[in-house]
Amino acid sequence: MVTLVKVMESPIVIDAHTRHTTKVLFSPDNSVLLTSGQDNLVHAWTVQEWTQQHTFFGHTNSVNAIALTPTMEFLVTGSTDNTVKIWNYSSGDVEYTLSGHKKTVATVAVSPTGEYIASGSYDGEVKIWNLQTGKELLTLTEIGRNVSSVDFSPDGKYLIGAGLGENIYLWTFPSCELIQRLQGHETAVNAVKFSP
Template identity: 30%
Template sequence: MNVASPVHDEGQGEDFLDESDIINEYDVDEEELPDADDEGGSDGEEDVVDDSIHIFTGHTGELYTAACSPTDPTLVATGGGDDKGFLWKINQGDWSFALEGHQDSVSCLAFSLDGKLLASGGLDGVVKIWDTASGDLRCTLEGPTGNIEWVRWHPKGHLILAGSDESSVWMWNADKAAFLNVFTGHGSSVTCGDFTPDGKVICSGSDDATMRVWNPRTGEIIHVVRGWSHLFALASWF
């Protein structure tokens, strides 16, 4: 397997952020937030249980992740500490497919934008690709030696991106089960990441308090942004 060499920061642009870079802060008045008891009905009315609501009971351990299909409003995937994933059909009975094969907890899930594939990442360090129509395993993608923290799909195809707690980001072609590139340079667990909407740039955030911007073809670092104590999520680019 050909792995791209680590690219260091020398010569790359860097930004340092502090409180002066905050655009707006918004205070939330908790009194304006609806209470759970406020939904449906006024004071004095008995709660009515909707018979169309189903409780899914496939998992035998804690749930760590859930994802909704972008093309099928009834299709939901879940994964958890029982080393399994499930595909569910909302309001259509119990689970449709059990996604078995991980050797440790299923930590993250993501549907491809066309809804045809589901990626599951595990604490076993592998990403599995599933056919959402049949529940069949399409391929297993290997390479990282640590836990998979998150998975994301390319906005225009079946390229899959995954972040690991061993400081790297990996990219594969899911249709061909082929490794494409690895992005190294973070100094700690890569806790979040994504493609930009045009698919031409990758951004990743880490416990090393940096966000790094990458060229997906070459693996080179385009830019480094420093200034947070840690990063758990990246805001949408839209």
């Protein structure tokens, strides 16, 4: 279930999934709300009417991560089935299934240009993919354990990531040179995000 609250209004409750909802994401223009769940599905809802616009099905296990390209041409998902899928947003068809990870894919991010995907997995790896071809370009292993979150900087020049360890990692992009390891957390880092 997903509950949305507008300031000074009653909450809107959407019966989105038959099992737990894992992620929610607004589209870049705020016209669509995407939800993913442990029922292996992603739903897209129109914000004006709160009607279901699309359902994306094709994963064989929980969908843990969702991201949209800036133009909403493609949807990217990561799953407990160890895959990343690139979907044509309009048709709902799978363009590519990316199978490089050995464990659950917990996080995905799309570069601001829409050219690249970063995916992070419980196998401890961050992988960089070409969104247009589905080809794996690089594997980053510095995090080492259960990658929980990745994000591109708004200018596309940096990639940040974190996981089960207490550190946050910062790479230049697209060269993916590790330039900083931020320390200070005492337990696992669950999420990282660049300021817009």
